[in-house]
Amino acid sequence: MKLLVSPINVEEAITSEMGGADIIDVKNPKEGSLGANFPWVIQSIKSKVSKPLSATIGDFNYKPGTASLAALGAAVSGAQYIKVGLYDIHTEEEAFEVLSGIVKSVKSYDPGRIVVASAYSDYSRIGSIPALKLPPVAKKAGCDVVMVDTGIKDGKSTFEFMDEEELNAFCGLAHKNGLKCALAGSIKFDDIEMINRIDPDIIGVRGLVCGGDRNDGIRSELVTKLKSMIN
Numbered sequence: 715m716k717l718l719v720s721p722i723n724v725e726e727a728i729t730s731e732m733g734g735a736d737i738i739d740v741k742n743p744k745e746g747s748l749g750a751n752f753p754w755v756i757q758s759i760k761s762k763v764s765k766p767l768s769a770t771i772g773d774f775n776y777k778p779g780t781a782s783l784a785a786l787g788a789a790v791s792g793a794q795y796i797k798v799g800l801y802d803i804h805t806e807e808e809a810f811e812v813l814s815g816i817v818k819s820v821k822s823y824d825p826g827r828i829v830v831a832s833a834y835s836d837y838s839r840i841g842s843i844p845a846l847k848l849p850p851v852a853k854k855a856g857c858d859v860v861m862v863d864t865g866i867k868d869g870k871s872t873f874e875f876m877d878e879e880e881l882n883a884f885c886g887l888a889h890k891n892g893l894k895c896a897l898a899g900s901i902k903f904d905d906i907e908m909i910n911r912i913d914p915d916i917i918g919v920r921g922l923v924c925g926g927d928r929n930d931g932i933r934s935e936l937v938t939k940l941k942s943m944i945n
């Protein structure tokens with residue numbers, strides 16, 4: 715299992731890498747759960763770390779053109795993984811249109827880049843597309859990875875909204891469709907046993923490695939501790 719850690723700046727990115735993160739996921743929590751950071755921040759982090767870089771492009775509504783342009787911006791800035799959140803997207807048709815535009819813009823720039831489509835485990839409280847509907851649409855659109863994260867960062871974890879059976883089903887569907895799966899969303903150390911049983915391809919964290927409050931900085935010893943606990 716790969717450990718994805720989400721820093722907001724160069725300092726946190728270096729700390730994440732030193733702690734043992736496998737993927738450095740640049741984001742901007744001020745703009746939401748999968749808020750986008752500035753191109754120059756992504757570029758400066760790219761120049762300072764050697765691990766693969768990921769960048770979030772936002773918690774999107776149904777704006778396929780805006781999403782495909784933002785995705786290209788992340789790719790040009792140096793992101794290997796381009797992550798989009800389907801926040802205010804309600805149907806498989808809307809999801810397909812947004813995701814296929816992103817895939818086209820990213821993969822025509824560089825076929826080797828990885829597109830990550832994220833649903834939200836708390837989809838019922840934000841009214842977005844249910845997570846279990848995502849894998850087949852993401853596959854059809856040409857994505858590489860499907861993910862769940864929490865849309866509202868109020869400390870409630872993914873495991874409060876989807877149980878082990880549903881998360882197993884999500885990862886199973888991802889694999890059945892030839893996709894990798896990633897789990898995130900206010901994960902706690904107590905959740906790691908269950909995560910190891912589910913065994914996703916990627917686990918994504920921020921708050922946990924900030925010591926519980928995602929507004930505090932990332933601590934390398936917590937990244938190292940988490941890395942030693944996962945499969």
Ligand SMILES: O=C[C@H](O)COP(=O)(O)O
Pocket residue numbers: 718720739741863864867898899900901918919920921922928
């Ligand atoms: O991609 C992973 C997210 O940044 C998770 O953040 P969180 O652990 O604070 O919910």
